[in-house]
Amino acid sequence: MLTDAQHQEIAAARAAEARTRRPTVPALEALLFQPVPVLDHGFLRVIDYMGDDAAIVQAARVSYGAGTKATNEDRGLIRYLMRHRHSTPFEMCEIKYHVKLPIFVARQWIRHRTANVNEYSARYSILDREFYVPAPEHLAAQSASNRQGRGAVLEGAEAAEVLDLLRQDAARNYDHYAAMLNEDAEGNPVDPARQGLARELARMNLTLNTYTQWYWKTDLHNLLGFLSLRADAHAQYEIRVYAEAMLETVRAWVPHAFEAFRDYRMGAVTLSAQMLAVVRRMLAGEAVPAAGSGLSKREWRELMAMLGCDESGSALPGGASPGAESAGAR
Amino acid sequence: MLTDAQHQEIAAARAAEARTRRPTVPALEALLFQPVPVLDHGFLRVIDYMGDDAAIVQAARVSYGAGTKATNEDRGLIRYLMRHRHSTPFEMCEIKYHVKLPIFVARQWIRHRTANVNEYSARYSILDREFYVPAPEHLAAQSASNRQGRGAVLEGAEAAEVLDLLRQDAARNYDHYAAMLNEDAEGNPVDPARQGLARELARMNLTLNTYTQWYWKTDLHNLLGFLSLRADAHAQYEIRVYAEAMLETVRAWVPHAFEAFRDYRMGAVTLSAQMLAVVRRMLAGEAVPAAGSGLSKREWRELMAMLGCDESGSALPGGASPGAESAGAR
Amino acid sequence: MLTDAQHQEIAAARAAEARTRRPTVPALEALLFQPVPVLDHGFLRVIDYMGDDAAIVQAARVSYGAGTKATNEDRGLIRYLMRHRHSTPFEMCEIKYHVKLPIFVARQWIRHRTANVNEYSARYSILDREFYVPAPEHLAAQSASNRQGRGAVLEGAEAAEVLDLLRQDAARNYDHYAAMLNEDAEGNPVDPARQGLARELARMNLTLNTYTQWYWKTDLHNLLGFLSLRADAHAQYEIRVYAEAMLETVRAWVPHAFEAFRDYRMGAVTLSAQMLAVVRRMLAGEAVPAAGSGLSKREWRELMAMLGCDESGSALPGGASPGAESAGAR
Amino acid sequence: MLTDAQHQEIAAARAAEARTRRPTVPALEALLFQPVPVLDHGFLRVIDYMGDDAAIVQAARVSYGAGTKATNEDRGLIRYLMRHRHSTPFEMCEIKYHVKLPIFVARQWIRHRTANVNEYSARYSILDREFYVPAPEHLAAQSASNRQGRGAVLEGAEAAEVLDLLRQDAARNYDHYAAMLNEDAEGNPVDPARQGLARELARMNLTLNTYTQWYWKTDLHNLLGFLSLRADAHAQYEIRVYAEAMLETVRAWVPHAFEAFRDYRMGAVTLSAQMLAVVRRMLAGEAVPAAGSGLSKREWRELMAMLGCDESGSALPGGASPGAESAGAR
Known part of the structure; x- marks a missing residue:
């Protein structure tokens, strides 16, 4: 994965410290530069960051002015912003990763356009003899x-x-x-x-499982958008493991934003107008048949799984529904 | 609003026709160039467009390949794309508006960055003597x-x-x-x-209610993002009326995408992980008290309004809930 | 390259016509849908477009107001805009291509982020048995x-x-x-x-020379940015041939913008502050030695090639300089 | 401009320091949080930053690989990147400003779309009683x-x-x-x-000279794009003074990038294909008349000013040309 020279370079970078007036997050500092192994030869490591939970709050307060001081704690304000999709304050934090990844994963990843990228160029240099083979x-x-x-x-x-x-x-x-x-x-x-x-x-x-590497930098809002798609159960396993490693860096970096993201985005579900109408009828005590629901069969199944009901619309005992794992999946 | 010379120019443009091999939408052609009055001196008019519902399907089919032919009708595929937030095919349609609007509205509007804009410049030219005064x-x-x-x-x-x-x-x-x-x-x-x-x-x-004007061009995906925020009940009235006029142009232009947007975005609601847990308990017959719900008071009120229930969690008769109008609001 | 069924589909699309009020460009209509062969199995074809030279002028005139009417012809205004890098009016035109290209070319191309893309997905579908082998x-x-x-x-x-x-x-x-x-x-x-x-x-x-395909849509300003890099002598041959095919579509579509682009971008050179100082001294009759020029050896060679001089700074006879072909290269 | 409470808050922020493993720039740390007065009631201050000159080099080296080690010093590599418009490594540095500025200036500024912004919202809060009146x-x-x-x-x-x-x-x-x-x-x-x-x-x-304020964050590449337009002699004075204050922060932050920007962008000139042909003929000893130059009158004047010549094409003595100040202007 990394040569000895690279390990020494990382150790040296981790040993060096400087004084700064900037917002600093000790839990992320502890992870800085350290490669997290991903797949058989890949890794992900945080190279730099800007801002913290307080920077989100600071930006929101310039937007919403003195009024937000009434929201007397940062956690509550961050949850409010996440819930109401006020996304711009989350753009005020920035993070930079160094990633080693197979080319076919890089091709999916690069579709997220709102990021800065410098990839190892095989026009200029020779790629390493490393390729992904699934376990x-x-x-x-x-x-x-x-x-x-x-x-x-x-x-x-x-x-x-x-x-x-x-x-x-x-x-x-x-x-x-x-x-x-x-x-x-x-x-x-x-x-x-x-x-x-x-x-x-x-x-x-070269084959598409050859490893490449890049520096990838984005803001927290766009990072969360990436993670909501790529840390999701429907994402391909080989990109999801990178997204999951990134989620852990977000948890260390901006714990309030991470928690709000988990509650209001990753763990949330969206009900269409028609689905909402079905839920209202069920709550009013009506036994709604799939046929008269206005939903397609697939949507009906998805809705029942979300609600912890069997396909006839009856709540499953113990809340352990067959669809529990897919809540929030896209 | 418009001078006589401008009305004549518009009439001439509407009278001229050419032959084209491009996808063409007669319902939108009928609206082309025609100003829709908005506020006291403003207007909105469609100047040009590219693509139609079939262009969305065409792009999705190149992405998802032969497989999507199984989805044997365009409407179903468009609804599937909207429901699962596969946004890139909607980017394949483009529309251009000419808008006259007060400066304070323009300042909100311009925050949507993924668009092309040419605004009348008061560095070069003299603004008209027109300002918005609310009815x-x-x-x-x-x-x-x-x-x-x-x-x-x-x-x-x-x-x-x-x-x-x-x-x-x-x-x-x-x-x-x-x-x-x-x-x-x-x-x-x-x-x-x-x-x-x-x-x-x-x-x-000049005051912020002075009218300015611009050409504003964007793709359908970003337009729908704009409309989901600005045609919403929580948007300021003075921008919402523009968004509502644009919604009508979307309805004429891409009727399937419009319908899917209405069902899965405008009329949809998002339940947080905690809200979903409450709904599941209610459907299992439990009387969930607000206090033990894990929701803040505000979130509890919002949830009950969404569900057509009163604040104690009982379904309101007739489905005519106090919160009905806020479904889908952000 | 294309199956018989695809050829028939294209012929049918080309045969169908509709009436439109939109700006229409007959020279581009003539090319519409028609695949231009590129490399051994690739192609490029225009699928749709919005706007024309007049649309650039229209947008510039809303920005610069009545004043631009003094510029009494469109060509002059377009050249002025290009020369002074007033880029927003060029964003008012949009074009959509269908491209078949090797994956390693697609990986370079996708680095241009300001575009809309739908690529054939090998997650969903099976790629064709076609790969690029250089002539x-x-x-x-x-x-x-x-x-x-x-x-x-x-x-x-x-x-x-x-x-x-x-x-x-x-x-x-x-x-x-x-x-x-x-x-x-x-x-x-x-x-x-x-x-x-x-x-x-x-x-x-699969190997990186396997062909993929996509729909790629962008505005004229970003297209010209793409072409200034990829139709350049320094671009890799395998992407340059696509860029050159696109240049021909731009020439058909917006002839004034094309000509201005050729004169002020493709054929233009940039002199650094230090290079400009050397040129001024040479014009004042001074024999400037490379050593005292303030330029690196490489910059000196580049400058002399631009100016049609040999490495000692003497003008080469007949203007046929060794560096003539690299003017405008980046 | 700032209240006493704000001055105390800034002093407290400046007094606090932490240890970090991140790249740190002492010269920019010295400026951090400190407001630089601009216009009569405005200011600009750096709130946070990410990266330094070495981060540009680090990103370039991942792209261009081992080869760039031959370029054995950072300054030379940064100058090479700037000269050849390899812009992505400059995107790896990020900076965040807090700015107080008149609304009509904000309206120009916001046209630069590739940035993150949180503006004080007059929907939520009450603006201060401060307006710009020119000296x-x-x-x-x-x-x-x-x-x-x-x-x-x-x-x-x-x-x-x-x-x-x-x-x-x-x-x-x-x-x-x-x-x-x-x-x-x-x-x-x-x-x-x-x-x-x-x-x-x-x-x-309110009038357009009322002051507003925002947090504005962007990467170094886009910041330099902003500065090349707004720190230019052709920019409106009231935005140029902000750009000039920002230039000083860039000089402190990334001195090599700043110097390269000054030489290859701010102080550089672009010659069209036709202008280059004129220069070559002049260097070959030809007396080129304006009429036969292929340039418009305005282009001819611009070229002669760039070259330090009078309008007949003769070099002006002492290099003190009438157009010297406009070199690099756009």
Whole structure:
């Protein structure tokens, strides 16, 4: 994952300290620069940050003026802002990560446009010989019911063959990439009789599970938007593990904002106008049949799962509903 | 609002037609260029557009591939996209408005950053002598309960005085602006003995209810984000009327997207993790007291209003709940 | 590149016409929907557009008011706007492309964030068996002098071996991808005894020269920013050919803006404060030595090339300078 | 400008220090929180920052890889990045300001969309009784030659009248605003018989020179874009003074980036393709007449001013050209 030289560089960076007048968060300082391992060769580490829970409150108070002083504690104001989607104060905090991740994950991630990115460039430099191969327990079959989902884990010979193919193809393609480049570590030709293919061309032979890395910087509002999609149960496992590692950094950094996000975004559900009408009728004691609900079958199932009811609309005992885990999922 | 020359220009533009291979929406073509009056001197008109409901579907199908052909009708797919917040296909439609609006409304509006804007510049040109004065029925007192809200309508002498002040101050300040400029309609000095103040300085004497105008262009996704905030009951009346006029243009332009937006965004409600837990307990037959709900008083009131219940948690008869009008409000 | 069914769909779309009140550009209508071949299996086609040269002028005139009527022709105003980097009026035009391109090109392209994108998703669907293999004349060696550049074309046995590796590795990896998926064209298992790997996982075995496709929509200002970087001599050949195809669509669409872009952006050069000082001294008749110029060696060489001088600062005869081709390059 | 309580708050914030592992810039720490007076009642102060010159280099090195280690000093790399408009590494630094500014200046400023803003809201709170009135030496007449520019300073009676009007109108309108609100400092009615106009309405009576304030946060790349337009000689004086105060904070924060910005952006000039052709002919010894240059009269004048030549194309003695001050102006 990291070379010895890199580990020493990180240790040196962690040992150095300076005095600052800026808002400082000791719990995040403790994590600073430290790589959190993700997947088989990836990592995520916080490189820098700006602001804290108090910076959110400070910005909200300039917007809403003296009035917000009545809200006499920061936690309450942050929860109010989150609940009512007053998003601009959350933009006043900024964080920068260094991430090592497979290219196919990077391709999903980069779709979040409101961020600053510097990626390792294979036009200029040579990528490391590292590729993601799923652990056997994550080698999932295609879901039969859900086009973008995963089904049961592959087993036996099929699993073994798939893992072999992934490993062999990535390794062979990397080796051919290196051979086409014809460069040693100092940039000199390995075989002086060959010219060496341009890096910007040779890279096309690499597989999508090759690792890349980047610096990625965003504000807290956009980070929470990223996390609400990517730390969600419907996100692909390979990006979700990065999002979950980031969630822990948010918890250390801005604990009030984190808690409000969990309550009002991650754990929240949205009811359509038609769903709300069904809930009102149920609360008024009516036995609403799926057929007359105005909802599609799929929406009906989703609603009943949210409400902890079985498909006939009866509350399941103990609150342990079959849909409990999907509350808030998107 | 518009000069005779402008009315003639609009009539000429509406009379001209061309042939195109692009997706075309007859219902929106019928509205094209036609100013919709808003407030006392403002208007809104559609100047151009790109795409239609089918363009949303087309983009979704390139993303989700052949699979989406199973979703055998466009309306269903658009509703699915809206419900699951797959926002990028809605970005494939674009619309451009010409708007005349008071400066204090423009200042709220411009906070929506993902749009293209060309505003009439008072550095270069002289603003018209037009200012917004509320109709008496919109002359609201400050809300006692809600810091950003309006209370009852002002009455009697106080109302009359306020209207007089607004009218007189705007008119006097405009007249002084014109006097400081010392320019006639051809740009020649009115009083040759005076130099005339620079336009970029003289404008600072104008009041915030002076009308300005701009071209404003955005994609459908960002437009719906704008409308979900500004066509909402909590938006200031003076911007809400513009948003409502825009909603009608969306209805004509992309009827399926409009309907999905109404059901899944405007008419939808979001329940926090704690609110959802309360609803589940109520549906299981429990009489949940506000005190033990885990909700703040304000959240409890909001939840009961959403659910059509009184503050003790009992369903109100007839579904005609006190909170009905606030469903979907933010 | 395109299936017969797709060709028929395009022909049908091109045959259909409607009447519109919107600004219409016959020269661009003539190109609409028609795929322009790019690279070995890629293409680019215009799907929709909004606005024209007159729309730029219209927006500028609302900004700069009556004053701009003095600029009595559109071409002059557009050139003025381009020259003085008044960019907002160019944002009032919008265009949408459908592009088929290799993944490694898509990864460069997506770095331009101010655009709307819907990409074919390999989570949901199966990619086509198409990959980019350079034509022999584009199989360049790594530049010795320029880390990101290309040197001479590979020759003989080395070229043949590289092409073989690229072809074989892409084909083998695709075939393994298909085998791991275990799906036929109808989505049924090829081998009923196997489960089939999830699409979102299997795709990681593909090489970076596999073709993907997307809808990409942006405004004219951001498009020109893209083209100034990607239609430039320093851009990688494989993205430059797309940019050059787009330039031709811009020429058809907004001829005045295109011409101004060519003169004031593509063909323009920027002189630093220090470079400008050198030029002034040279024009005053001074023989400025590189050493005393305040420029680095590299900047000196760049400046002399721009100016059509040799490295001693003497004008080259006939204006045919060695650096002529790099004017405007970045 | 600031109340005593605010001055004490700032002194307390400046006195507090913490230890951090983050990159820290002592020269900017020294300025932190300290208000820099701008115009008659405005100010600008740095509230927080992230990154330094080394953070730009760090991001560039992840992009351009080991290769950039050859560039063995940070200053050279930063200059290279600025010269070649590699903008993304500059996005890795972030800064947050607290600004008090007249509303008409805020309206120009907010057009820069790539920033995070929280403005004092006159919907929620009551604005201070402060308005900008130009110092006599900035009370400029309208430029006769340049529609957006300023001419000579107003003099004598006209100046006195203008200043009186600006002062009286702003003060009267503010007093009427306060009277319509009918609120004392505690929010209680001044006259219990009146209801008080809603704040969101009363504000429309204020003039555009009333002061507002905001928190404004952006990255270094976008900040430099702002400064290249607003610290320029063509910017309106009242925003330029803010930009100049910001330039000083940039100089303290990232001295290498500042220097590169000054040389390659602020002090640089752009030559169109046609202008470059003229310069080449002049350097080859040709006496190029304006008429045969392919430039418009205005472009010819601009070029000659840039080059330190008179309008016939002859170099002016001593390098003290009439156009020297406009180099780099846009």
